[in-house]
Amino acid sequence: MKKLIIITSIAFFMVACGGGAGSDVKPTTDPYDTKATTESGNPSYDPKRGEGKFTKVEVGASLDAPMATNGEKVFGVKCSGCHKLSDEKLVGPGWKDVTKRHTAEWIMNFVTNTDEMLNKDPKAQAQLEICLVRMPNQNLSDDDARSLYEFMRKNDGIK
Template structure:
């Protein structure tokens, strides 16, 4: 009975984190408001040999971080995490549905984190470390349709979680 309840709970959580689909308008406009990858970039992203494991796959080439934490941004990030991330990720190194976040900003560059948060699908398909993590977690991270500001605030909250003052 407990296993059935757990299975139902995991299923509900998984489907509630569904992927945001592009509308017909988005596909006709290769540079939609939400920053979807352009058609030319999609054909390039299909080539795994162009994948940079330090930067990831997406529009963020350089993310400037302050030496100290932006408390307001981290607070906003905490709110977004509570709505979109906390059902699958813990702030410790313990796995829930997805991996725990402890130390992520020490292991990954800010560009990689921002690109993964906003563009997980191509990175899951190309990054060997993410693929190895997928074998452990068994669930692909869904695209939450986060905008750049939400993603940046989550990164700042991750930095706070990792002890940046």
């Protein structure tokens, strides 16, 4: 029985640590690659480098109350476990004045395409360095993301 355990362990070790055919495969894309560079050859800062489909979000001067009410429900279910409505950090940053710090497009791209934004966007990466926890993808629909943004506006005092 001991021989069987030893042989099995050695075989497992060889398979797990072996080079195999795929060991020299390199990633096909670099998430930090950018075409624009500085004189030193380093990538230049591009605040719009993140990923997402929202390029222009129409935001009215006044609050859309029904949309904000729906956004509050989304917050209660998907966001309140990690975010506070004040400036206090819980797991993630507090939401006070978030609509003053970020554009509607950036916020909606971040909440609907979190992983790509954290991989590519400098502002999202800076926030990750502070929070030390990646925001999970909440699988928000576009409508839920827009409602959530309107609730953020309400939280920031827009009437």
